[in-house]
Amino acid sequence: MALLLENKQGVGLVTLSGSLDASNAETFRQQTGSWLEATPLLKRVVVDLGEVNFMDSAGLGTLIGLHKRVAVRDGHLRLARPRPNVKLVLEITRANKIFPICTTVAEALEPVTM
C-alpha cells in the first residue's frame, strides 16, 4: 500500500494505492492518526480509493475508524473513485450509507451542502 496525505485548501486528501487490508491496516491507522493530530483544524477528509484494488474487512475497519475520528471534531469523511469491487464491498456492508461516495476527487473535495 502506498499512502499520500495532503491538505487541499483545508480539506484532507488521503490517496491510497494497492490493497487496503489486514496487512497494512495498522500502518494506515497510525499514519492517518498522526496526521489528524498534527492538523487539529482539519474537519473534512476525502479518501481517494481510485488506485485501491482490494479491501478486506480490516481495511473497511480503518475507514470506519477514520470516520469516527473525524466525526469527533464535527467533521466528515468522503470516499472518492472506489473501483467496482471495492464499491461493492461498501454496498454489501452498508458502509456506503455512512460514507458519501463520489465519482471524482474534485467532486469529493467540494464543500458540503446541507
Add this chain to the structure above:
Amino acid sequence: MKSQKDRARVTPQELFSRIEYHLKYSRGRSLSSASDYDKLWCLCHAVRDFSVDRMIATERTYVEKDAKCVFYLSLEFLIGRLLSNNVISLGLQEAVAQVLPQLMANEEGLQALKQDAGLGNGGLGRLAACFLDSLATLEYPGYGCGLRYEHGMFRQDFANGWQTERPDDWLKFGYPWEIVRPDDTVPVLAYGQLEDVGVPGAQPVWVNWQMIEGVPYDIPIIGYGVNNVNALRLWQSRAAEGFRLDVFNQGDYVRAVEEKNWAETITKVLYPSENSHAGKELRLLQEYFLVACSVRDATRRHLKRHKDLTNFASKNALQMNDTHPALAVAELMRLLVDEHDLPWEKAWEITVPTLGYTNHTLLPEALERWPVPLLERVLPRHLSIIYEINRRFLDDVRSLYPGDDAKARTLSVIEEGPVKQVRMANLAIVGSHSVNGVAKLHSDLVKSHLVPDFAQFWPERFNNKTNGVTQRRWLLACNPGLAGLITEAIGDRWIRDLDDLRRLEPLAEDTDFLDRFLAVKLENKRRLAKVIVARTGREVRLDSLYDVQIKRLHEYKRQLLNALHIAALYRRLKANPKQDIVPRTFIFGAKAAPGYHMAKRIIKFINALGEILARDPDVRGRLDVVFLPDYNVSLAEVIIPAADLSEQISTAGKEASGTGNMKLTLNGALTIGTWDGANIEIAEAVGLENFFVCGHRAEEIDCMTREHAYHPSEWLARDDELRGVVEAIWRGDFNQGEPGLFDDIARVLTEWGDTYYHCADFRSYADAQQRVSDLFLDRRAWARKALLNVARIGYFSSDRAIREYAQEIWHLQPIPAVMKSAADLKTVVTTSKTKKSSGR
C-alpha cells in the same frame, strides 16, 4: 427455430479433425501416443465444440429478446455422464460411431473411463438434472445454479457385506464439459457483526466479515433437436485476495494457509443425505454460498439490460429446490434494500413474486432448522433481515387471528425454545409466491399435515407439480433397443412428446411385437448380467425375474420389507425344496448415509442373505440376491432397461414422489408399489390391472399412528410366515457366525415399534409378489401389461412437468435460439423428424 433441413450434417471427418486438433493442441499428443483417456477427453471436447456456437447464440437471443429467465437453485445436480446424451442431442451418433474405429477406441473401453458427475444424493438432484434437459429442449431460458463439489457422492464398496465409503474424485483428471468464467467471479461475505458506527439515521454496518470468492463453471445443457443450449452454472469457492492476512502477518504462515484452505472447503464435498444437517456450519455456508453467488449473478445479468431492479420479478424467476437455498429470501431482500436502496415494502414486492419453493419431504426430521446463534455468527445481517421478515409477517398473522398466540407460534419463522431455531421451510413459504409438492398425494399432505396453517393462510400459494423424468436419458440414451423398437413402430415423435407413446397401445395385442419387446428386455438383461459378473463375480440367470430396488437406502423406502420377503421365500424353499417357483434375481442398488447405522445394517443384512442363498444348493439359481456396489446414475442406466419388476414400497405417506418408479415403468418394468408418492398417479395412468398395489394407504397409516393403534406384535401373531422370519433373525439364522449381528433389525420390527410398518404391510406385499410370480409365468401376458405401462407413462415426462412450472409458476415463454451465421448452423443433426407445436 430453423427447420432440421437447415442444419448441415457434421461429418465423421469433421468430428475426427476436431478430435485430432484437441489431441495435438489441448493434450499435446499424437494419435499413436494418446492414451484412452486422452481420446475420451478429446472426443468430449470435440462434441462440446459443436455446442458452443449454439450456446453463444442462445445467450445472445435471450439478451436480445429480453427474455424472462428462471434460475433453478439446487444444492444437488446429479447429472451423471454427459457424452452419450450430448451426442444424441447434437445428432452425432453416426459420426461418433464411425470415428471410434479411427481413434482405435471402442465404446466399452471409453465407457469404463468416464466419471459420473455425482453431484447429488438421489431423487432431488436427479430431478434437477432432468429439469435442465427439459428446459433446454423446450427452449425455455433457464439456468441451473449449483455447487462444484470437488468430491461428489462418496464411492461405495462392500467389505464383508458392510458398506465402506471412499471419496469420489470425479475432477481428478479434469472435466472436459465445463468452461470456467473467472470474469464472473463474485465476492461473498460471511461472519462478523453488525456495528452501529454512530451516524444518525444510518443502519449498522457489517464489520469483521471474511470474504470468499465464487468462481463460476458453466456446463452446456444441450437441448434435443433444437438450437438452444442453456447452462448449468456451478460455483466453486476460493479464498479472496488477502484472506486472513492478519494471521499471515503475525508470522503464522501455516495457520494463514490453513484458513485459506478452509475458504476453499466450502465446495469441497457434497454432504451425504442425512435427516438433518442442523448445526453443521459448513453445510450452512454451502447453502449461503450458493444463494449469494446465484442471486448476485441473476441481478448482475438483469442490470446489464435494465437500469435498476424494480422490474426484476417480471424478468426473473428463482426456484428453490427444497429448503436448502431458502436463504435466497433473505439474500435477495438484503441485496435490494442494502445495495440498491429500495424501501423494504418495494423489495418485498419484488422478492415474493420472484421466488418459488419446491418441497421435497414430509419427514419432519428432514425439515431444515438452523440455530439462531449459528446464523448470528455466520450471517449477522441475514439474521436481522429474517427477524424483520418474521416481525412483519406475524403482524399480518395477528391481524387475521387476533389473540391466537398458538397460531403465531406455529407459523413463525423463528421457533422458540432453549435454543431458538430458524425454520427454513417457513422462511421459504413466507418469501415465495408459489409452494409446490412433487406428486398429488404429497402436495395434499403438505397442505393437510406438514404446514396446514400456512395452507389456510395462503391457499393460493400451494400447488402440485408432479415430478417427471427426461425420456432422452431414461429411454433414448439408456435403452437403445427399446427406443429403436418404439421408433420403428410409431416414429420418433415420443422423444419430444412422450404422450405419443400412447400409440403403442394397439400393439399390446400384437404377439409378434410383444415377442420383440421381450427380446429387447432379454438383451438388456444380458447386458446387466455382464455388469453383475464384472462387479460382483456372481452369475445370474437370464430367464429369472429381475426384481429391482434401486434408490437411496432409507428405512421409509423399506428395502427391509423386500429383504423380509426374500427371507420368507428362502424359508419356503428350505421347507419344501421341490416347490416349483419362478426363479428370481433380486437386484439392489443403494447407498446409505455414512452416519445412518440402521441403513448400513440393512445393507449388511441383504448382503448376508445373498451369501446364504448363493451357498445353498436348494435355492441357488432359483433365488439370487445381488447388491451392486456404488449405485449411481450410470449404473441405473444399465439396471433400469433390464428390470422386470420395479419395487416402490415406501411406507405410504412418506415418499414425496419418487422418480425411479417413472424410469422403470418407461423401460417396461411392472411395478409392485404402495399407494404412495407418484406411484398413485402412475397406477391410475397405466391402469390398476397393470400395477401390483400393496400395503396400507397413507390415511390408514396415519390413523394407526395418531391413535397409537399399531402394535407390530399383533401382526406378527397372526402371520406365521412373517413371525418365522423374525424369529429366524432373532435366532441368528442369517448371521454367518456373528451372534447378535441382526438383533437390531429384529428389534426395529418388534420392540422398537416398527416405525415404518413393515409388519403391517408384509402379508399384502407377499401376496402381491405371488401375483407377480403367477403373471411372470405367462410371458406374453406379462409383456402385454409391461407394454401398456410404457404406452401410458407419457404424463411422467419432465417435459410436462417443466411446462407446468414454466406456465403456472415462472411465467416463461419459449425463446428459440436464433442462429445467425452459416457457422452457427453447422452444429447439429437430429434424428427428430417431428416437433410438437403444442404447449407453446
